Amino acid sequence: MQKITISGFCAAALFTAAAHAETVFVSLEKDNAIAVVDPVDAKLLKTLPVGQRPRGIALSPDGKTLFVATSDDDTIRMFDAETLKETGKLPSGEDPETFALSPDGKLMYVSNEDDSEVTVIDIAAQKAVAKIKVGVEPEGIAVSPDNRWAISASETTNMLHWIDTKTRQIVENTLVDPRPRAASFTADSQQLWATSEMAGTVMVLDSASKQIVQTIKLEVQGVTGDLIQPVGVAIDKDRRYAYVAMGPANRVAVINAQTYQVEKYLLVGQRVWNLAFSPDQSRLYTTNGISNDISIIDLAEHKVTKSLAVGRYPWGVAVKP
C-alpha cells in the first residue's frame, strides 16, 4: 500500500516536471554516463551510467526511445526515454561515434570510422541490414527530412557521400574543405550544411546539384585560426539562422541563413562540439567538452543565458519535448 502511494507520488512529481519543461540528455564521454537536465530551471536532475564512452545521442522521432552510442562497448544502446531503462542494443559495428535516424524512425545509419563504412540498422529487428563502403574515417552523418538522402562525411577523404536511401548506393561524392566533421539538412531538405574542421569553414550545398553554393569562413577577432574548428551545425526550421559550434574557439557562430553573413559569435564553454534546439526552437543547447558544462542560448535575443556543469566531457545532446 505504502509502495503504491510512493510510486503514485513519484509519478505525480514526474508528471509536473514533464508538464512544464523539456528534458535535455547529454552524453558524458568520460563519466560513462548521460546527464539528465531540466533546461528551463537550468538544473542537473540526475546522472545515469550507460556504458563505456558514450558519444552520439539521439531521440527517436516519436520521442519514446533514446539511442546512445557507447563507443568502447561497440554498440548503440536503446533506453526508454521516460523510465531511462535499457530496452535493447543495436549491432552498430566497431567504435560507433555518430549516427542518424531516418525521419520515420525505422532505420539508423551509423558511421564506422575504423572500417570506412556506414552500417544501416533496422531498429525494430535490431539487425544490420546493409553496409555501405564510404571514404576514409567517416564521421558526420545526416538523413534528409524527405528521407531521400543519407549523407556521410569522411574526414580523411574530404568528401561528402550522397547515399540514395532506396538503393543504398552512393550516387555522388562532393569534394569539400579538409576534415568535414558534421552535416545537417535544412528542414525543407533543399540544402545541406557541412563544417570543415581544418579550414574553419561552413559549406552550404544545394541538394539538387550536390555542389557547394556558398562557403562561409569563420573568423573571430583575437582568436588564432588554428583554434577555429567548426563541428556541430544546426539550422532553424524556417532557415532564418544557422548555428555552428566552433570547438576550441569556445564560441557558437550565428549565421544568417539567407544572406550567409555571420551576425554574431556567442561565447560559450570550452571546446564546444554539438548543438540541439529546444522543441519550440526558442533555445539552443551546446555541449562544452573541456569545461564540463552545457550552455543555454536564448535564440530570441541571441544571448547565452546560463552555463551549467553536467559532468566530464559532455559530447552529444538530445532534447525530449
Place this chain on the structure above:
Amino acid sequence: MRVLHYWRAMAGIVGRELLRFLHQRERFVSALVRPLVWLFVFAAGFRAALGIAISPPYETYILYEVYITPGLLGMILLFNGMQSSLSMVYDREMGSMRMLMVCPLPRWFLLCSKLIAGTAVGVLQCYAFLGIAWLYDIQAPLPGYAWILPALVLGGMMLGALGLLLSSFIKQLENFAGVMNFVIFPLFFMSTALYPLWKIKESSVILYTLAQYNPFSQAVELIRFALYEQFNQQALIFTGAAFLAFMGAAIVGYNPSKGMMVKKGGGG
C-alpha cells in the same frame, strides 16, 4: 520654515555642483574618457582572460569587457568622489568655503549636501558610460539598470565621504597628486574592479585579503550584483558601514574646534 532653510541650502549646493558640471564640459568628457579608454583599450587586450570560470552574479562565460564594466562604474564614482574633495580644497583656497561654513545650518548637513551634489554628478556620469557600453554590446538585463541606481548612490556617497575626509587633511591643491598615488591607485588596483577575487587569490593571499576588505571592492560588487538583478547583502552592509565611518570622521575633521581645521590654522 526651518525645513525650507535646509531645502534651500541643499538645493543651492546641489544646483551649484550640477551647474558647474554642465558648464565644465571638458570635465564631463574627461570623466567619461577615462573609463572608456579602460574599456576599449585595456579590456580589449584581455578579452578572453576570464574564459575559464564562472563566478556569481554571472551565470555563463563572459568577455573581460563585461566583467570590467561594474569596476569602471566604481572608477567613475571614485574619481568623482576625489574630484569633489579636490573642489573642497579649491573652495577653501578661493574663499567660497567660508561662505558655506557661515551658513546657520549644522555642518554635517552642509557636508551631506555637498556629498549628495557630488554623488548626483557621479551617477549621471555612470549612466552616460553605461549608455556607451550598451552600444558596444555590453548589455545587462534591463531591470538591472534600475536596480543599479541605489547601489551607485550608496557607492558614490561612500567614496565621496572618503573624499571629504581626505579633503579635511589636504592643505593645498598641489597635494592632490598624493591622493592619486596613495588613495586612488591602491583602492582601484587592490580591488575586484579589474580581476575577480579567485584570480587575485591565485597570485597572492595577502592581496586577496586586502582586496576582499577594500571598501571599494565591496562597492563594486554591490554594483555588479545589482546590475544583474541580484542583491549582495554583505557588500551592502560593508559599503554602508564604510560610508558611516568615513562620513563621521569627515564631520569631525571639519569641526573647527576639534578637527583638522585647528591643526591647519583654521584654513576654512
